[in-house]
Amino acid sequence: MAAAVIKKFFIASMFMWIAPLAILYGFNHNLLPGSTNLSPHSLTLVSGFVAVISVNIVIAFYIYMAMKEPVDKHEPDPKFLADAKASVSQPTGEAPTSSESIKKQE
Helix, strand or coil, X not given: CHHHHHXXXXXXXXXXXXXXXXXXXXXXXXXXXXXXXXXXXXXXXXXXXXXXXHHHHHHHHHHHHHHCCXXXXXXXXXXXXXXXXHHHHCCCCCCXXXXXXXXXXX
């Protein structure tokens, strides 16, 4: 299961790099239709906006895929829970509480 999650993360990360770079390359080398009619200023703005939108689409798709992952309820180790509860309820005696420190100061 962990390998599948890492694989999905790796693929999404690759698309987050490849998609915007491909879009910018396509706009700058007039590979996309209509990009030849744009001024250089407009070409820069449109290609940047489309590249940013492509990254957001990849992120949304990755979130969607993560939401579809099966949810297994994680049950903590009972021994760990017992040890943690015992350590929390056990008085340490190291630091006095605020009321004890006030009494000592008086």
